[in-house]
Amino acid sequence: MGDLHFYTNPQSRGCIVRWMLEETGVPYETHLLAYGGAMKTPDYLAVNRMGKVPAIRHGEAIVTEVAAICTYLAEAFPEAGLGPTPDERPDYYRWMFFAAGPLEELVTNHEMGFTVPQKRQGMMGYGRAEDVTATLEEALTGRPYICGDHFRAVDIYFSSQLIWCFNSGAIEKRPVFEAYADRVSDRPALKRATSLDEEALAAMKASAA
Secondary structure (H helix, E strand, C coil): CEEEEEEEEECHHHHHHHHHHHHHCCCEEEEECCCHHHHHHHHCCCCCCCCCEEEEEEEEEEEEEEHHHHHHHHHHHHHHHHCCCCCHHHHHHHHHHHHHHHHHHHHHHHHHHCCCHHHHHHHHCCHHHCHHHHHHHHHCCCCCCCCCCCCCCHHHHHHHHHHHHHHHHHCCCHHHHHHHHHHHHHHHHHHHHHHHHHHHHHHHHHHHC
């Protein structure tokens, strides 16, 4: 595999991938794309036909969708220790896909102001916000990270979705959620990623002025 390329906008879910990349410690080239025209050019549509960010290109391999990118990078760079051990795999994959499915569906509907009619709750992956809240609280109680004692790639994606959820009011903010959020937010790689995105946003604003 060749060079690693990262396509993003600092005001997108690309911030999660940036954090993941910083955790791997692997060099990568960043391509900043403004919303609208830059994401719809033929060159970028060849990377992601959806015309959305984030995406990565690793040699000839292209990966889109944040959960998939995090999973791929953990496997592509095992020396970073972000993938699961055999014992951790059930929780690792369960919560990666829970965050990508029910949790994102819940917060998106909340942000759009859409309330699921009671008779239709069974059709939704998350059912009710109350059930999601209880499920997440149970998953995090008595363990520092979602797979147990060790920080993994799933914590990057899962915590980002969880924080979005309780900050938006989609689920109730509970002490176990806040403690987990504080724990992951203290990671040096996240601080580096945040600083890089802040610099990128400032540069994009300056070039557009």
